[in-house]
Amino acid sequence: MLVIKDLHVSAGELEILKGIDLVINPGEVHAIMGPNGSGKSTLAHVLAGKEDYEVTRGSIEFMGEDLLDMEIDERARAGIFQAFQYPVEIPGVSTAQFLKSVVNSIRTEKGEEELNAMEMLKLMRKKVKELGMNEALLKRSLNEGFSGGEKKKNEILQMAVLEPKLAVLDETDSGLDIDALRIVAEGVNTLRSAERSFIVVTHYQRLLDYIVPDFVHVLYQGKIAKSGDKNLALKLEDEGYDWLKDEISVSSIA
Amino acid sequence: MAVNLDQKLEKQKTIDQLKDIEQDYKYGFHDPEDEYAFKSEKGLTEEIVRKISEMKEEPEWMLDFRLKALDIFQKKPMPTWGNTEYLNQIDFANIHYFVRSSEKQGRDWDEVPTYIRETFDKLGISLLEQKRMMGVAVDAVIDSVSVKTTFKKQLSELGIIFCSFSEAVQDHPELIKKYLGSVVPYTDNFFAALNSAVFSDGSFCYIPKGVKCPMELSTYFRINTAGTGQFERTLIVAEEKSTVSYLEGCTAPMRDENQLHAAVVEIVAMDDAFVKYSTVQNWYPGNKEGKGGVYNFVTKRGMCRGVNSKISWTQVETGSAITWKYPSCILKGDGSVGEFYSIAVTNNFQQADTGTKMIHIGKNTRSTIISKGISAGKSHNSYRGLVKVGKKAENARNFSQCDSLLMGDKCGAHTFPYLEIENKSAQVEHEATTSKIGEDQLYYCQQRGLSEEDAINLIVNGYCKEVFNELPMEFAVEAQKLLAVSLEGSVG
Ligand SMILES: Nc1ncnc2c1ncn2[C@@H]1O[C@H](COP(=O)(O)OP(=O)(O)OP(=O)(O)O)[C@@H](O)[C@H]1O
Numbered sequence: 001m002l003v004i005k006d007l008h009v010s011a012g013e014l015e016i017l018k019g020i021d022l023v024i025n026p027g028e029v030h031a032i033m034g035p036n037g038s039g040k041s042t043l044a045h046v047l048a049g050k051e052d053y054e055v056t057r058g059s060i061e062f063m064g065e066d067l068l069d070m071e072i073d074e075r076a077r078a079g080i081f082q083a084f085q086y087p088v089e090i091p092g093v094s095t096a097q098f099l100k101s102v103v104n105s106i107r108t109e110k111g112e113e114e115l116n117a118m119e120m121l122k123l124m125r126k127k128v129k130e131l132g133m134n135e136a137l138l139k140r141s142l143n144e145g146f147s148g149g150e151k152k153k154n155e156i157l158q159m160a161v162l163e164p165k166l167a168v169l170d171e172t173d174s175g176l177d178i179d180a181l182r183i184v185a186e187g188v189n190t191l192r193s194a195e196r197s198f199i200v201v202t203h204y205q206r207l208l209d210y211i212v213p214d215f216v217h218v219l220y221q222g223k224i225a226k227s228g229d230k231n232l233a234l235k236l237e238d239e240g241y242d243w244l245k246d247e248i249s250v251s252s253i254a
Numbered sequence: 255m256a257v258n259l260d261q262k263l264e265k266q267k268t269i270d271q272l273k274d275i276e277q278d279y280k281y282g283f284h285d286p287e288d289e290y291a292f293k294s295e296k297g298l299t300e301e302i303v304r305k306i307s308e309m310k311e312e313p314e315w316m317l318d319f320r321l322k323a324l325d326i327f328q329k330k331p332m333p334t335w336g337n338t339e340y341l342n343q344i345d346f347a348n349i350h351y352f353v354r355s356s357e358k359q360g361r362d363w364d365e366v367p368t369y370i371r372e373t374f375d376k377l378g379i380s381l382l383e384q385k386r387m388m389g390v391a392v393d394a395v396i397d398s399v400s401v402k403t404t405f406k407k408q409l410s411e412l413g414i415i416f417c418s419f420s421e422a423v424q425d426h427p428e429l430i431k432k433y434l435g436s437v438v439p440y441t442d443n444f445f446a447a448l449n450s451a452v453f454s455d456g457s458f459c460y461i462p463k464g465v466k467c468p469m470e471l472s473t474y475f476r477i478n479t480a481g482t483g484q485f486e487r488t489l490i491v492a493e494e495k496s497t498v499s500y501l502e503g504c505t506a507p508m509r510d511e512n513q514l515h516a517a518v519v520e521i522v523a524m525d526d527a528f529v530k531y532s533t534v535q536n537w538y539p540g541n542k543e544g545k546g547g548v549y550n551f552v553t554k555r556g557m558c559r560g561v562n563s564k565i566s567w568t569q570v571e572t573g574s575a576i577t578w579k580y581p582s583c584i585l586k587g588d589g590s591v592g593e594f595y596s597i598a599v600t601n602n603f604q605q606a607d608t609g610t611k612m613i614h615i616g617k618n619t620r621s622t623i624i625s626k627g628i629s630a631g632k633s634h635n636s637y638r639g640l641v642k643v644g645k646k647a648e649n650a651r652n653f654s655q656c657d658s659l660l661m662g663d664k665c666g667a668h669t670f671p672y673l674e675i676e677n678k679s680a681q682v683e684h685e686a687t688t689s690k691i692g693e694d695q696l697y698y699c700q701q702r703g704l705s706e707e708d709a710i711n712l713i714v715n716g717y718c719k720e721v722f723n724e725l726p727m728e729f730a731v732e733a734q735k736l737l738a739v740s741l742e743g744s745v746g
């Protein structure tokens with residue numbers, strides 16, 4: 001589904017990603033961990049097509065297409081969803097209205113009929129209930145004045161409505177209380193299927209107790225320093241990232 | 255009057271040009287001019303004014319009013335605020351001051367010429383079907399003459415008068431005499447004087463004591479003929495404890511040369527009366543290079559005469575090459591309320607200078623001003639507003655919020671708030687913000703699958719929400735669509 005080869009990314013003068021190789025097959029969940037500033041969000045942004053970043057080397061293929069050739073909205077319509085680490089506020093536009101515009105613009109693009117207000121509301125209410133969200137949030141301006149946890153849940157709500165092929169969740173767990181964490185994880189798990197893949201960026205093993213990953217990667221200074229199965233996350237939880245430093249310096253000498 | 259070959263060729267040229275750009279401006283078609291029954295010679299003279307009055311079979315007092323106004327117009331200098339560079343280009347001698355679309359006003363719908371009816375269809379206003387279904391009473395003014403007023407009968411059962419201005423002069427002279435010029439005298443300003451001298455038609459609306467008008471009253475204005483000015487006049491009188499919501503929509507076809515629109519709107523509200531006046535202004539704004547477009551100089555003013563009366567202006571201004579417009583409220587009655595909600599969008603080379611005047615005269619008067627300016631391209635968008643609190647206006651309150659949104663870095667947004675406070679008990683609050691459309695917001699929307707254009711529309715609609723909320727439902731939908739059209743191609 002997703003094939004990343006030798007990906008180098010810069011923002012201005014700064015090289016952030018320094019050669020990433022990653023293959024994600026349909027149905028797989030990949031967790032990406034790594035210290036602050038290692039480039040996790042940058043990877044998420046580059047997949048979604050944010051313009052602040054320049055790909056200086058390498059390629060990304062998504063569903064057999066050259067992803068780097070596609071506009072931000074084309075990628076979204078092709079099935080890439082980014083749950084933001086810092087969701088953006090849009091004053092005067094309610095969550096319901098936002099989702100309706102998005103869903104209908106995607107449907108129109110596909111030549112499908114638009115959903116009317118009633119159908120849309122029904123769909124959203126169902127998802128809101130499943131996520132244990134407060135329905136009143138649908139009527140409020142998108143993310144404006146939402147608590148940290150409400151913003152994150154709102155990202156998952158959007159994902160549930162949009163049903164993407166590849167969802168990139170960037171620290172969706174931070175800021176969530178224990179119950180919310182479980183609910184959000186359940187939300188993700190219900191969406192897991194043989195066709196749908198996930199990249200889950202997180203700092204905490206705790207989330208991975210609920211969303212059990214097929215692979216865990218450690219991003220360190222712009223490179224994938226280590227890949228493994230779910231046990232790698234446990235090791236990181238116990239030992240932190242320090243041991244990686246030694247391993248990397250050893251490997252770069254060798 | 256024979257149409258010579260040159261004129262025909264000229265017309266074909268215009269039609270061809272129109273076809274080229276039609277997709278840019280949805281309302282850019284025009285009716286066959288040959289079918290006009292009467293078109294005045296160009297230029298403004300006493301003779302023309304007399305001719306207009308004569309053709310309309312007006313009584314002596316009406317002609318008198320016009321002639322006095324003409325006298326003022328000819329003595330008054332051009333106004334000097336705003337950007338006058340363009341104004342000097344207006345050649346007042348080169349304008350047709352009066353055009354009549356058919357010999358007689360179509361009293362019966364069947365008598366309305368086919369091409370006019372087709373125009374309405376193209377505009378999406380099928381007077382008979384659509385609006386009746388929506389329960390809106392419509393008076394439509396093409397060029398200068400009021401075409402047809404629907405629903406007159408149902409309204410008259412309630413004692414409501416809603417008719418063309420010309421009819422009102424004939425049928426209700428006592429009311430017109432009493433109120434015409436009572437809020438905007440012909441001495442008021444250059445364009446008000448011009449309008450008073452040559453106004454062609456417009457709408458008159460009278461709501462008797464205690465009556466709540468059961469439907470929205472609506473007028474559509476449209477300039478059709480090349481080189482014409484349109485000078486319509488609207489007068490609304492709301493008696494004690496009455497309520498009315500009035501809608502005004504405007505369109506004009508694309509023309510290379512500039513056209514002049516100088517309207518006057520007067521509102522009078524008695525004790526406990528409420529008048530809500532909503533406008534969606536979509537005159538042709540000129541092309542992308544700034545050629546053509548309507549010069550829109552409008553005097554709109556409401557007088558809250560009675561105790562606890564209320565006048566609320568809502569406007570969505572997307573069209574015109576130049577707009578000067580300041581719908582105002584004179585808060586004379588104690589406890590009276592004035593409101594001004596405005597969205598002004600400018601793109602390409604458009605210039606909008608709009609705002610309001612809130613004149614507090616009575617005690618405990620309140621006013622609210624919410625202005626949202628959106629500038630794109632190389633346009634300029636100014637808010638100009640005056641809040642005046644007179645000596646006797648105890649406990650006057652005003653809240654003003656003026657927001658400007660910039661798209662790109664070649665446009666300008668300006669805010670000119672004027673305050674004249676003569677009473678210490680006044681509480682006046684002013685907030686102003688200027689922002690650029692957020693990159694992060696755009697990215698967020700696009701990441702969900704919206705095109706850049708849809709993303710901009712969504713964000714801009716959110717930004718304008720407080721004003722859209724004030725518009726009647728179907729008007730709000732239309733206004734949102736217009737906003738989207740106006741901003742097309744403004745980013746990227
Ligand atoms: N647009 C940008 N311009 C300049 N520098 C940037 C930009 N985006 C990211 N960076 C820098 O690149 C590095 C990686 O940032 P990124 O946000 O990808 O880290 P992260 O792994 O997501 O960190 P965290 O765990 O704190 O969220 C940081 O040093 C950051 O300051």
Ligand SMILES: [Mg+2]
Binds near residue numbers: 041042085170171
């Ligand atoms: Mg991050």
